Each structure stands twice: as structure tokens, then as C-alpha cells.
Amino acid sequence: MARPVVLVAGSLHLDTIVAAPHLPAPDETVTGSSVTQAFGGKGGNQAVAAARMGARVIMAGAVGMDAAASVLRATLQAAGVDHAPVQAVPCASGMSVAILDPQGTYGAVIVSAANLVFDPAQVTFPAGLSVLVLQNEIPEGANLALARRAAGAGARVILNAAPARALSPELLALCDLLVVNRGEAAALLGGTHSPRAAAQALAKLGPKEVIVTLGGDGVAALSFVQPAFPTRVVSTHGAGDMYVGALAAEWARGVGLEAASRFGQAAAALHVAAGPEGRETITEARVRALAD
Template identity: 40%
Template sequence: MPAKVVVIGSLNMDLVTRAPRLPRGGETLIGQSFSTVSGGKGANQAVAAARLGAEVSMVGCIGSDAYGQQLRNALLAEQIDCDAISIVDGASGVALIVVDDNSQNAIVIVAGANGALTPAVIDRFDSVLQAADVIICQLEVPDATVGHALKCGRELGKTVILNPAPASRPLPADWYAAIDYLIPNESEAAALSGLPVDSLETAETAATRLIGMGAGKVIITLGAQGSLFADGKGFQHFPAPQVHAVDTTAAGDTFVGGFAAALASGQSEAEAIRFGQVAAALSVTRAGAQPSIPTLSDVQAFKAP
């Protein structure tokens, strides 16, 4: 049987424009293109886990608008179980994304229906959580819901992953004990730890602090510099595969989904990290969020240059 991954989180319609560079405050730029693409960190991670070999269920909320139906259909097309996706009156979540010629992006999120994902909704789908091998959460839904989902995962004895994105402040102290794998990027690790993260050495210091706060294990993703794994006993640096980046949107989500799928299937932590890194590297060679996420066969066929 395939490994079972449950993703609790956001579904957003991404409104994506490309421009030569990111605009400065008060500035208007002429864009090069515009597209609407299914996204949201939760949905992206669900798609990644599904394409990379896991059986996936998504727990979230969409609006009663046209975007909501498109978001649900995009997951159904990936054979993702959508029975735990609730439809609420009003608008679905959206993300406004600008991508520059250096493949860097700036994103503004409007929660919309994602704000209706409450602890009570999580409780309604307790049977979905019970069937999971791995549970993944992020921070694009209400904090109370994230905290409740982490606690439920811990009580059920599941492997719990928190991708603290987007993060601009420390997490509630009582969350850490429920987290098996905390997976921030550099800026998120800095926000959570209160320490600068701008090198491998400073990442080690931040990871040590996060483990001291109670997280089981920490993986800090470092973009082109790879990732750092810390478990309280030591550190391991995993260099990133070298590729030509086109668009970094959803690279972090691809890593999280790939790591979860590999871990749930019985791969070791090191194997799962390398698997997630190859998947993320492939994703940045393609434009868009969910359209950029590779399949299991893509990852298996990848050969580093």
C-alpha cells in the first residue's frame, strides 16, 4: 500500500505576473505576462506528495466562487482525496505573485476561505487523520487550527511535519513538543529563532535553538545552498543539485511534499532529504506553482550535471 500523507492547510488561486524586477514602494512596472495557477502551500504540498508516490488526503476550505471549484478539480486530477475539503460561502484564498527575471518572487496572500478552517473542522475529519502515516501543516490557515492539528497528530502517534511558512514571528511555545520535523527556510528560521540565518554556521546556531525550544528535528532549507539537518546530536549539510532556475515558486512546498512522501514510504531521513531536494531542484526549472512540481518518474530519472 502507498504511504498515506494527510495535508492540513491552504488552497489558493495564484495570480502570477512576471516582471523584469520586483517593484519598489509606490512604483508601477509593466509586466511581461499574467496567469492564474492553482496553489496555496497546503495544496502545493499535497500535489507534491501525490506526484512523488504517496496516497494523499487534503483537509482545507475553499470558497463558493469559481476559483474554489478550480482548486478542488486540480487536486482531484492528481488522485488526491478531497472529501475533507469544505466549501464555505464567499471567496477562495488568493495569492498575488510577482516573479522577476532572476526567478525571485514576492507574494501577498489573502486568506479568503482558508480562514474558515477551524479546529472544529479538523475534528470532523478525525478519521482522515487516523489513517495517516504523516501529517503536514503550514501557517496559511488560522494559528488555532494549526496548533490543534499538531496536537491531534501527536496524540494519534503520527509523524508530524510543520512547514512554518509564512513565518514572521516565533511560534507558540507549546507547539514544539508536537513537531517531529520542523522545516523552515532561512528567513523563517530567523523569525522563529530570533537569530540571523545567512550562512551554514548561523543556520546551525538557529537549528540548535529551535531544537532547544522542543522541536524533534529541524531541516532548514537554504535554497541553492541545499539544506541543513539537525537532530540535537549533530548536523548534516546536504548540498543542492545544480540546475538552471526559472521560477522558485513552490520549491519549498515541493521539498516538503517530497520529503514527506519518501519518509512515509520507509526511506531514511537522509534519503528523504535528498529525494526532496531533487524534486525541489526540478521544480525551479519550470514556471508556476503546481505545474512545476515533478513526478516520481522525473525524480528517478534525474541525473546531476
């Protein structure tokens, strides 16, 4: 069977991750215990996740002409992601700073830099494309241009609307699947709702399917609710991206959305339990064994 083809268009960041006893309050300085650098950006993370779950993945994005760009490209290469469409632009590569506490909770700040000048007109859609994955760390205009082309090519569009921002009705109408967390759902709807009510309200804005992710409480969609897999928590950093990437790979195989979501949840559970040092051991076979 041919591998499913997934195009991820989105952000690439080199993350700086600081371990601290807790996230700082306003005006508070906290003494950390360690600092590491890691590949990141929601687009890059989702591309790597989908590739590890067996899809043929093409990454479209932008990086600067700096040392960080070399690290980002090398990481995509090592994960088996086709990064030929990643554009080199004359500015800094994107970056983020994340603070991680002992319970695995984190907060982050991103500086988009090169991601803001990504040019969607330079992206060539691969033959056999099944799913296009988008996020909100590149400009709205780029997402809209690519979603229009995907609709014309017969590919399904997943929009992970993170971080939260206002979305055009046209982009929402082009979405086959909108994925948001509780906070993003509340921002889009202008107030809090129960998870199922949020999914229903968001669907009225245009997308064909909606999933609201709930961390350790699972996910809520229009037609199903799924509990999370029980797991120990080492770090939740990047768990949402692992969920989206794995879901995209499985959905591209032609399975139903509920089964694809369950596969994504299994991948996210292993990701949370593995922590940064063990995430390269997460394979499609391990995820499938847990999901099944």
C-alpha cells in the same frame, strides 16, 4: 507495498502570477509582460507534490462558494488528491498575487479568506496515516488541534512554519520535523544565525528535528548538511512546497530523514528547472533517478 498515507491540512489559494522585469521597490510601478492564474496555497501545493511522488494524499482545508473553489477542487482531483475533506464556507476562496522576475525570483501577497475559517474538528484522520503536514497559512489553533490528534494516532507531524509567525511551545513540542527557510528561522529566533546554528537553536524550542532550507545553497539540519542539486533556474515559485511535499511522501515510506530530504531536494531541483509550463512532467521516477 501499500502506498504511504499523508494528510495535508492547510491553505488553498488561486494564485495570480505576474511576470515583470523586477520586483517593485516601495512606491514604484513596474510594467509587467504577462499574467496567469495557477493553483496554489502552501497546503494545496504540498498535497499535489506528495501525490505526484506516489503517496496517497488526503487534503483538508477550506474554500469559498465561488468559481475559484471549482478550480481548486478540480486541480486536486486531477493530481489524485482526495479532496473530500475540503470544506465549503460562505466567503471567498483564498488567493495570492505573485510577481516573478526573469531570474526566477518572486515576491507574493496572500489573502487567506476561507482558509481562516477552516474547522479542524471536521477532519477525519485516515486509517494508516503516516505523516501529517501543516503550514502557517491556516490558524495556529487549527494546527495545534490537528497536531495533538496526530500525536495520539502515532503519525509524525511536519510543520512548515511559513509564512513566519510566533509559534506556541506546545505546537513546537508536537513537531517531529520543523521546516523553515533562512528568513523564517531568523524571525523565530529574533536574529540571524548560521544555518546549522539556526537548526540547533530552533531544536531547543521543542521540535524533534529541524531543517533550514537555503534555496540554491541546499539545506541544513541538526545532523546533516546537503548541497542543492545543480540546476538551471526558470522559476523558484513553489520550490519550497515541492521540497516539503516530496520529503513528506518519502519520509512516510519509512526511509531516514536525510534520504527523504535528498529526495525532496531532487524534486525541488526539477521543479525550479521545469518552470510553470513543465511541472506536470515531474514524476516520482524522474525524481528518484536524480536523487539516486
